[in-house]
Structures are given as C-alpha cells and as structure tokens.
Amino acid sequence: MSALSSLAQLEATATGRARPLATVRHCHLADAPLVMVPLKLAGEAAAPLAVMLGSDPDAPALLIVPQPRNRDLRFRFAAALGRRVLNHIETSRGDVEELPPGKDGEERIRYGGAPQILVPNRGGIGFLRLLGRSTRFRRTEGPYAVDPEVPVSGRWLTWFADRNDRPGSSLMLAMTEVLRRHWATGQSSLEDGNLAALVGWIDPPDGLDGFAAASRAEDPITCPPSGPTTDPTFDNEVLAPAISAYSESNGDSRAEERVRAALASQLTPTWDLMWQAVGLLRALPEGASVADRWERDRDSFTYYHQTFGEAYPQARRDPPVRAAKRLHDLERAQEAYEAQRAFDDPLVMAEHRLAGQAFGGVVTESDPTRLDESGKRPKLRPHLRVRTEDPVRLDIGTTVCNAARPAVKGKIVEFGTGGILMELTGGMGRKLSPEPGSVPDVGDSVCFTALTVGSWGAAKFPDAEDTPWTHGGPPEEYVPTDHDAAEEWR
Incomplete structure (x- = not known):
C-alpha cells in the first residue's frame, strides 16, 4: 500500500465516506455489458447452482439447477448459459473494420465491438474459469453427449478468464477489484x-455513512453474499429443504419454483449492487489510454473469433514455450498498464512521486537547441533543469519521460542545488531543431517519471519443436483425450 492510499484510507475512516484514488476511469465499460452473478453448490468447486445474468438492469434472467448433483440438470443449465453467452458474443461484434496490412502483407480486420462480462468478485471469475474448464472438453456425440453450446461456451469462458489475467484488459472484470482501484475505504482490503x-x-444509502453501510452489509439476510459461495444458514435452513423437496417430488414444477424463489432472493440484491457499481464507474470520465487498451481487446477477440474452429480446446497446461511467452506478455502488459494509468491520472502519478519514481516541478533552465557534436553527426540534445521538492530516488543516467508527452524522453545528468539537470534524447522530431511544444519552456510546470510504456521489447523464444531438453524437449502435439472429456465438476 502506498503512502497516498494510506492517507486516503485514513481520510475515509475520519469522514465515513470512501475517498477517490483516481480522477478518471481506468477501464472500458461497454454500453451493454453482460452482468453475471453466479452461485455454486457449497463444497463443490465448479458445480453450478444458479446464475442471474443479462444486459438490462430491469430484465435479468435467472438460470438454476434445482438439483445440482443431477448430471442432466447441470448440463441443461450449462447449455442454457452457453446460449446466452454465445448470443452476447455475437451481438457485441459490431461492424468490421478493415486495417492496413500487417508486416507480413496480409490484410487485417477488427470488429468494432467486443463482449464484456462483469462479475461481482474474484471468486466469480474463478468459478467461471472452472466452469469453462469443466465443459470445454465435453463431447457432443457418443456416450454422455451434451448440447453443442456446452463445449463452445466452455472454450469462450476459458478465454475470457485468461484475458482477465492480462493487466489492463476489460473483457472480463471483477467489480470489487475495479472499484478498489478507484476508491479507498475505511476498512481492510x-x-x-x-x-x-x-x-x-x-x-x-441515505442517512448512513460508510461504517453503518458496511455493518449492514454483514447481515446475510439484508445483504446476501455476492457469490459464488452462499450463506451457510441459508444453505441449511432454506436451500437444502427446497432441493430435497424437489428431489422427492420427481421434478414437480411447484417444487422447482420454490428453489427458484429461494435462489432469486439471494441473487437479486447483488444484481442491483452490480448495476449501482456500473453507474458509479460511468460517472468517471474515461482515461485517455483506455481506448487503446480496448482496441487491443478487440484485436484479441477478433482473432480468437476468426480462428475458433481451427484449433483444439485450450489444453489444461501450456507447453513450456507457450507458457514462457504468456508470462513475458503479461509482464510487459503490467509495465505498460502501470505507466498508462500514471500518465492518464495525476492522482496515480502522485503515488509514484511519493515513491521517488517520478518528480514534478518548475523548469528553471531550458536550452532547446543544444546540439551534441561529439560524434560524426550533430544530434539534438536539449538540456532542461527542473526545480523540485519531491523525494527523488533515481540515479544519474536513469531514463525518464515527460508525463504530459511520454514520447519525449531523456536521461538524468546531475542533481544540483538548482534542481535536476536532464538531457532530452528523443520525441522532439527528426530535425536539429525541436518540434514546437516538445521542449518545455522556463516557468513551465512539468512532471518526469521513470515509468515507460514498452521500455523492453518482445523477447524471442524458440519454436515449440526447438524446446530445450532442460524444459522437457519438444512437447507432443496436444490432442484432447477421453480423460479430458471425463473431467469432473470439482
């Protein structure tokens, strides 16, 4: 926890109201996201119990499994859920955009939109990940065949969960995590x-402060758990008798309606909270870099949608080369996401200034036309001195960039009594005179930081067939087996 976050938490405790940690919204919110509130059977990791879902706050759909230990009912639920997920995917694509050819010369396209799934918390994402894993290998023919929507939606749920691992992606979001990035409360994490x-x-609510509202939320009758786990008292006193009555009635519709009503009472409060949270986030202006990250989400969605039928379902475990590539991509995405959030938001940048990884101040000296003539050709190397009171913890020679214009980069030359002297090295144009506005003038307020987007490029990894012996050698080609298809729901 940073000093700024700690201060905001203390202020929230003193005032009884959450304090902002951001001035802009750092995630994309679709016009019609698919909100999902899932519940699972107690004691089972991926046995579905119910889900309330939809894109209209006034018209939620409720899918239930009246007897979660009945295989046929579970897969009937999975098929119904799959149809709704796949419908959301197809209706979210939008128009096709034609892009300039890539480096290989091939034409590219990108969908104008992409699906977005919102769940209450990390537990909801974990449950959908397991549900996808438990259904994507199922067979649509032969013994224990399932509806075609089941394995298809299972692959999509796995893909959504994998994209959630990527920092900055907005294709699947846990609402508690998103809210915590934007507000600090007076309670623990x-x-x-x-x-x-x-x-x-x-x-x-009216008449309550944060303490009272949080205390009210601890009452499982007033505020049932947000899932995917349920309240033990509800399980024992309400749900278990209703499920037993359904089993004893051999599927009587009235007994099923009793289970449905019990589960609706648990899901409806969270459904309302989800849309309240969406409204709170929509009230914040979108950060400048959010559109670029959503563009990459749309690229990923387009590629997966276009190549869906060309590959087997995702394997249980990645082979060594693919795992290394994925880890490398996630690390690069994390670095870019942290930098972009700071560039978009002065409150986020303030955390880095307090940590000594950025500094703000006033320009006291500026030599925008300085040239370095030590080499064969002169190079534009302006000098800039910034007076700051920030606790700078950067070394001489550290590469920094202008937070207002991240393309303008330089390096720290010296720390003196008059401030920090920097030599600008890039982002000012290709001529021996800087582009207008690229070099700050004396008296300008500036902020420089060691945070950069893409400071290290994509690494080169061997092809799968060249996997070294230290990592098991070339892996066998993955083909789903009967064991994959028989994976249990736990």
Whole structure:
C-alpha cells in the first residue's frame, strides 16, 4: 500500500465516506455489458447452482439447477448459459473494420465491438474459469453427449478468464477489484472483497455513512453474499429443504419454483449492487489510454473469433514455450498498464512521486537547441533543469519521460542545488531543431517519471519443436483425450 492510499484510507475512516484514488476511469465499460452473478453448490468447486445474468438492469434472467448433483440438470443449465453467452458474443461484434496490412502483407480486420462480462468478485471469475474448464472438453456425440453450446461456451469462458489475467484488459472484470482501484475505504482490503460493503462506503444509502453501510452489509439476510459461495444458514435452513423437496417430488414444477424463489432472493440484491457499481464507474470520465487498451481487446477477440474452429480446446497446461511467452506478455502488459494509468491520472502519478519514481516541478533552465557534436553527426540534445521538492530516488543516467508527452524522453545528468539537470534524447522530431511544444519552456510546470510504456521489447523464444531438453524437449502435439472429456465438476 502506498503512502497516498494510506492517507486516503485514513481520510475515509475520519469522514465515513470512501475517498477517490483516481480522477478518471481506468477501464472500458461497454454500453451493454453482460452482468453475471453466479452461485455454486457449497463444497463443490465448479458445480453450478444458479446464475442471474443479462444486459438490462430491469430484465435479468435467472438460470438454476434445482438439483445440482443431477448430471442432466447441470448440463441443461450449462447449455442454457452457453446460449446466452454465445448470443452476447455475437451481438457485441459490431461492424468490421478493415486495417492496413500487417508486416507480413496480409490484410487485417477488427470488429468494432467486443463482449464484456462483469462479475461481482474474484471468486466469480474463478468459478467461471472452472466452469469453462469443466465443459470445454465435453463431447457432443457418443456416450454422455451434451448440447453443442456446452463445449463452445466452455472454450469462450476459458478465454475470457485468461484475458482477465492480462493487466489492463476489460473483457472480463471483477467489480470489487475495479472499484478498489478507484476508491479507498475505511476498512481492510479483505473487507473490500464484500461488494455490498464496498459500495456502501462509496455510495451509502441515505442517512448512513460508510461504517453503518458496511455493518449492514454483514447481515446475510439484508445483504446476501455476492457469490459464488452462499450463506451457510441459508444453505441449511432454506436451500437444502427446497432441493430435497424437489428431489422427492420427481421434478414437480411447484417444487422447482420454490428453489427458484429461494435462489432469486439471494441473487437479486447483488444484481442491483452490480448495476449501482456500473453507474458509479460511468460517472468517471474515461482515461485517455483506455481506448487503446480496448482496441487491443478487440484485436484479441477478433482473432480468437476468426480462428475458433481451427484449433483444439485450450489444453489444461501450456507447453513450456507457450507458457514462457504468456508470462513475458503479461509482464510487459503490467509495465505498460502501470505507466498508462500514471500518465492518464495525476492522482496515480502522485503515488509514484511519493515513491521517488517520478518528480514534478518548475523548469528553471531550458536550452532547446543544444546540439551534441561529439560524434560524426550533430544530434539534438536539449538540456532542461527542473526545480523540485519531491523525494527523488533515481540515479544519474536513469531514463525518464515527460508525463504530459511520454514520447519525449531523456536521461538524468546531475542533481544540483538548482534542481535536476536532464538531457532530452528523443520525441522532439527528426530535425536539429525541436518540434514546437516538445521542449518545455522556463516557468513551465512539468512532471518526469521513470515509468515507460514498452521500455523492453518482445523477447524471442524458440519454436515449440526447438524446446530445450532442460524444459522437457519438444512437447507432443496436444490432442484432447477421453480423460479430458471425463473431467469432473470439482
């Protein structure tokens, strides 16, 4: 936790109201996201119990499994859920955009839109990940055949969960995590995992402050858990008798309706909270870099949608080369995401200034036309001196960039009594005179930081057939087996 976050948390405790950690929204919100509130059977990792979902806050759909231990009912639920997920995917594509040819000369396209799934918390993402893993290998022919939507939607759920691992992606979001990036509450991070308590701190009901709203959220009758786990008292006193009655009635519609009503009472409060949270986030202006990250999400969605039928379902485990590439991509995405958030938002940048990884101040000296003539050709190398009171923890020679214009880069030359002297090295144009506005003038307020986007390029990895012996040698080609298809729901 940074000093700024700690201060915001203390202010929230003192005022009884959450304090902002951001001035802009650092994620994309679709016009019609698919909100999903899942529940699972207690004691089972991926046995579905119910889900409330939809893109209209006034018209949620409720899918249930009246007897979660019945295989046929589970897969009937999975098929119904799959149809709705696939429908959301198809209706979210938008128009096709034609892009300039890539480096290989091939024409490219990108969908104008992409699907977005919102769930209450990390547990919801974990449950959907397991549900995808438990259904994507299922067979549509032969013994224990399932509806075609089941394995297809299972592959898509796995893909959504994998994209959630990528920092900055907005294709699948856990609402508690998104809210915690934008507000600080007066409670612990563990308590922030309760959506009702978190929203209560940010937007408490009339007559209540954050403390009272969070205390109210601890009552499972007033604010049932946000899933995917259920309240033990509800399980024992309400749900178990209703499921037993359904089993004893051999599927009587009235017994099923009893189970449905019980589950609706648990899901509806969270459904309302989800849309309240969406409204809170929509009230924040979108950060400048969010559109670029959403563009990459749309690229990924387009590629996966176009190549969906050309590959087997995702393997249980990545082979060594693919795993190394994935880890490398995630690390690069994390670096870029942290830098972009700071460039978009002065409150986020303030955290880095307090940590000594950025500094702000006033330009006291500026030599925009200085040339370095030590080499064969002169190079434009302006000098800039910035007076700052920030606790700078950067070394001489560290590469920094202008937060207002990240393309303008330089290096620290010296720390003196008059401020920090920098030599600008790039982002000012290709001529021996800088482009207008690229070099700050004396008296300008500036902020420079060691945060950069793409400071290290893509690494080169061997082809799969060249996997070294230290990593098991070339892996065998993955082909789904009967064991994959028989994977249990736990």
